[in-house]
Structures are given as structure tokens and as C-alpha cells.
Amino acid sequence: MTAVQAFQPDDENEYRRAELRASLDRFVRENYSRVLKFLLRQCFDRHLAEDALHEALIVTMNKWESVSQHEKPLYWVRRTAWHKLLTLHDRQKWDDTVPLEFIPAELAEPTSSQEAEMTLQHVLSQLPLQQRAVLALMVEGETDEQIAMQLGLAVTTVRTYKSEVRKKYRSLSRTDDEGGPA
């Protein structure tokens, strides 16, 4: 017996379902690109990221009634999508290489948000998985505690990762300075 059949098609339920559905549509419209971008900052493979996100959204659709009651449904969706991505990663050992178009020819000072994204992708590609997630959430402006909650890490670990990410950025921009013309 499935959830759809469990409800009698009376008016009140119908109304509630329509409202839930509308709020879900609104949620997806507002957050789809954001979560996808979060995933893309870790795996560089659009198909894999979309697959993970769709899996997560199917669960979301099924459980929206309770998820929508969360303080921040986005956190739950994002965490679930991230877990789906990690599962896919564990399962198929994805190819961790960055497509060439993501690697800027030279690490010039980014002037637009797109250029900044390119530089960011370059930094991300040099990091281990968990640190990528931490950096991606830093870009979204989350606090240490919020990042820790979503990624299932200790707060101290988030701090460690953050400092390692900064260290990596410094070392990358330094070698790029040396490589470029003086």
C-alpha cells in the first residue's frame, strides 16, 4: 500500500497536498541551482552531481511533509544530496580530474564572479573531498557550527579543514606568482 492510496481524496487533504506541493515547488525553484552548484564544487561532473541531487529530491518529495517543518529544510536537502554524492563516489570511484575548461590558463586576479568561480574550482580541484565540501559551504557563508552539522563533522575538524584550505590557497597563488612573468 503506497502513500498516495493511503489518503482518501477528500477536500481537506486535497488542499493540504496542493499547498505542500506548492511549497515544495517554491523550495526547489529557489534552491535547485544553489545545491547543484554546491555539488558541482566537489565532483566537477555535471551528470554525477545531477544524479545525486535528483536522488535527494525524490526523497525530499516523499518526505516533504516533515522536512518542510525543519528549521532550515535546505540544510537537510543539502546534507542528503551530499551523502548521495559520497555514496556514488564510494560506489563508482569517480574520476577526480577537472575538465580542462575549468582550469584557468593563468591565475590572474579575478574581476567577476565567474572568474572567481574558475579560480575557486582550481583551488577545489587540489583539495580532498571533505575539504571541498567545507570550502563550498564557506562560499555559501555558513558558520563553523552550521558546516559541522551538515557534513557530520566535529566543529574542530571544520576549523582544521578551513585552515588547510587557506594554506592550500596561499601555496597555489604563490607558485602561480612564481610561474607567471614578473
Add this chain to the structure above:
Amino acid sequence: MTFDELIELAAQDVPTPLEHARARRAMRRIDEDHERRLSAGAEIFSDVDLRDPLNADFTEAKRIRRAAELRKRGAVVWDADTRRIDWSDEMSRIFGLAPVEAHKSLTSLYAMIHPTHRTAVSRRVRGAWRGQSAAEFVCRIVVRDGSTRYVEVLLEILTDRLGRSTGIIVTGHDATATHKRLQDDKRREIRASSVQQDLAEVDGATGLLSRRAFADEVGRALQTGTGTLLVISAPPYIRLSSDTETGRDEWFGTAAAKVIRDFVDPDPCGLLGPHEFGVLMPYTTFETAAPKADRVIASLRETRFMAGCGRLDAFGGLVHYDYRFPTASIELLLDAETAWRRAKHEDRALHVLRQPPPADERRETCRAGIRNTVKNGRFALYAQPLRDLELNRITRHEILLRVLDDVGRPTPPTAFLDLAEHVDEILAVDKWVINQALRLIGQSPQTSHYQINVSGRSLADPLLLHHLRDAVARYGVDPEHLTIEITETAAIGNLSVARRFADGVRQLGCQLALDDFGTGNTPLGFLTKLPVDLVKIDGSFIHGLPASEALQAVVEGLVQMCRKLGILTAAEYVQDEATLDLLRAYGVDFAQGFHIGEPDQLATSRRRTTSVELNLPPATTLEQRDAG
């Protein structure tokens, strides 16, 4: 740009209308997938934690543990207050323990870490605790049945709301397969750089194949098809006694090789001896090959070289081969060599050997030629110094054989010795060498230690030992200053006979050495089965040693092994100081090579003959057969 500025700029990237459209399309697809799964009765949220991540009811430890479980990671939690440790069922599985029976304590956990990793792991744990930082590492553990696993772990420090450390949580999974794969990838990488890319031995100056490599090439062709083999002798028209020293010989060799290659590329070419070249022409007949050979020889003769070097004389011998009439490659080469001598004798450019001699006749003429060479003493003995690397001075000399060519100049004996071994006449040569060398040593002040070469083939002859004993006594040579080197070119057939010889040599007071160790026919087992005193590492391991880590590994390992067995080591072919430094570092006892000292003539042999060809079958026999 600072890191924070970069993040701020990247965060300004807002979704485009295109992305909104994509979201709408995605929503439709998700809807369909959802419906399909519901109707199929598939489980939708099997590996999903449905709780709100912001739910504050959970302690940090519990939260991390749940996340780990969801990803099928094991978890170990240590509480700083109670000093108690606990681990999840998944971790028990990784440790190879049953979940219920496991006695969970810090000591039992520590005992499961592989002894080689214990110190490193405790150091990492303490470091993480002190710095309140996370640590990631791969740890080797020993499970109950004694087997080893690799666990990839993330070690995190738990804190309370005030930021005080309250415990440690370690999450991890069995990464043995991954670890092994990485290990094997690394190994493959090393292997790819340590294995020689091209097996063909190529002469440095001319770029042609060495005699051995060319013979291999001929051997392969012999088994697969038909064709012709051309051997060209192209010595300088006017020979000077100083040719070797002035480099004129080498210069002519390079020039001739260039001319020949221009004509016959891409057929395989080999440098068979001084001024002697081989060209293999597969799938040709006498009719097609002879004109080509004529052209090559004419070109060699016509070419004028600059700066008073004059010109080349050239003769060619052409033979045919066919896989249906099997011959050995050494015999085919011999036939072709006989053919160019015949051409020279008849003063023609090319001799085409249409009818090869029967095998036994060829063998007999060969043996006669070798015996003749030995009888006439057409050899010269040279002595090359070996430096004792500990004392850093010359303490030994190796006696080297040189065969005198038709004008009485010494040439390297490789081809001659190969042939002598092939037709089983090497014993006569070895006896001559022992006799002459000991005679000359007996006449000298005997201040050095001398090493004499004996073919592995000759060991089977019980008379050789008597011969050696007699010679030592007759010429009054101190046997303690004598080493017999067994050359590796031919396999030592019978080990117990060889052992008897070796024991006899040592009873005499002489020492025993294995020459060219590592490339030829001497298995490692001989090091324990024969009472060897010295191993000479083959020159192919020494040449280019400073540039090759692979060779360094081989030499270093070989030396270590020999030291433990009480065997001295010597390195041939030492050509520069860098090689010498490495050998010294490895603890090699002796070094030999042009960098140490070139061979010097020990003394000329009794008399010199000037007319006869080296191992040439008498021309009359050939003429008789052709006529018949």
C-alpha cells in the same frame, strides 16, 4: 587577492534565468521518477537520515557517529571525562571481532594497531588532541586471525559549547583494497622506469647492432623465412700501426657504417668486428641481393675521405638462408665471412656462396683454423689493472687475450672465442693462455695478483686442472697470487665436474672468480654451490651506473649479498669518477676499466706470422668443391 575576497566574489554569482528553467525541467523529471518508484514499491529513503541536522538534542559524538553509520564507516569514541572507549558494530566488523563479545578497552584497541604503526598513531593522536585539530591517516591493523588490514581514518576532537576538548572520535573504513591498489600503482610506476625499454645492444659509435644482437636478429630470420646475409669487410686501404691509438680505426668504422646504412636501411645492420659489417636482407634472393651488394661495395670503395684518411677497401660475402634448411646463425655468419675472404683472395668485390659447405666439413675447417691459430701462437696477452678500492691502488691485473689479425695487430677475441666455444676447441685456447700467462708471470717480479680467464666449457676436462698444476709448478708462480676466472659465455654443463675443478683450484692455493656475473649463464645458485672467491659484476650493470637508479639497485644488492657470503666483488667497465664513487659507497672491492687503466701488452708472443688468415678455411678446399 586574499582568500576571503575570493570567496566573497564567488558568492556573488547568482543563478541565471537559464538555470531557473533547468530547475523547472528537473522538477518534472523528479516528479516522474518519484511516481515510478512509488508504483514499483521501491524503497526511497533506505540510506537517508530523516532527522533535522539542526536538531540540538544530539551530542556532537552521536551526530558524527550517525553520519558515519550512514556512510558505512565504523566509529570509535573516547570520552575524556569517563576515560571510556566504545566503538560501533561496523568498527567491530573491521577489527574482525564479534560485536557482542568484544572487550572494549584502550589497551585492546592499541594492541590491534600493527606494531610498525603504533608510535606514529600515538603521535598523531597526541598532536591532534593538543592542537584541537583533525587528523587523517591510513593505519595498519592486525585482526584476530593474524591478517593485516589498512584502515583509512579521520580522527576528530570533540568539544563542548565552551570549546573545551571532551573526547575523541575516530571514523574510518577498511581501505585495504584501495591501499593495495595504490601500492601496486606505485610499484608499476617504478617498474616502468626501471625496465630497459629497448633490448637491442647498439654500438655507440656506429649505431649498428652489436655482434650478439645481430646474431640474434639473424637467428630470428632463419626460423621464419628466406633471404640473404651480406657480410662486408671494409678496412682502410692503407693501414697504419697507430690506427687504434689515433682513433683512425673508429673513424673509418663510423664512416663505413654510414655508407652501408644509406644503402640498406631499414634492413638490420650489425658491427661484427673491426671493419666488418653484417647486413641482413630478408625475403631477397641472390638475384635481387647481389646487385645491391655490388652497389654498396662499389660505393664504399669509391668514397674518398678528407684530411689524409684515404679510402676504404671493401669485400663482400653473400649467403642465402632458408627456414627449410636449418642452420645456426653463427654458422651462417661464418659462411658469409668465409665468402668475403674468398672474394678478397680472388680480388673480386663480391663472392656469392651458392653452395654452403656441409655442416661437418664447416666444423672441421673451423677447428683446423682455430688449432692452427693456437699452434702458431697468433695471440697476444694483455694485462689490465684492477684497483683495490679500499687501499685505492692497483693490486691486481687481469690477463686478457687478444687475437692477432692478418697484419699482426691485436683485436678483441670475442668473435674468435664464440666460435671456439661453438666448435668445442676452447680447451686448446685456454691451455695456451694458462701456459703463456704463467710463463710470463713467472718471469716477472710477481708483485701483483693475476686473474686468468678460463671458459666454463673447459672445466669439464679433467686434464685442465693437471695442466694448471703443472704450469704453476713449472714456472714457479705463487698460486696465492692467482685467480682463475670462469667466463660466463658458455653454460657450465656439469655442476659436480665444475665443483671438482673449483675445489682443485682452491687446493692448489689459487682463487676462483665468476666473470661477467649477472648476464650470462650463471645462476645465482652457483654462489652457494661453487667455492667462489670473487664475483665480477658484468659491465652492462656498471656502464651508465650514475644515471640509472635501476642499475644502482642491482649493483648495491649484488654487492650486499656477496659480502654476506664472504665473496669479493669487482666491477668492470668503470669509465668515470662518478661511477667509482658509487662503487666505493656500495663497498665493491675492486674496479676495472678504462678509467682505472687500459690493458697493456704483457709481452709479445714468440713469433709473429704475417700471411695466414685467421680461422680461414684453406682456399684450396673451397676451390676443389666448386670445381667438383
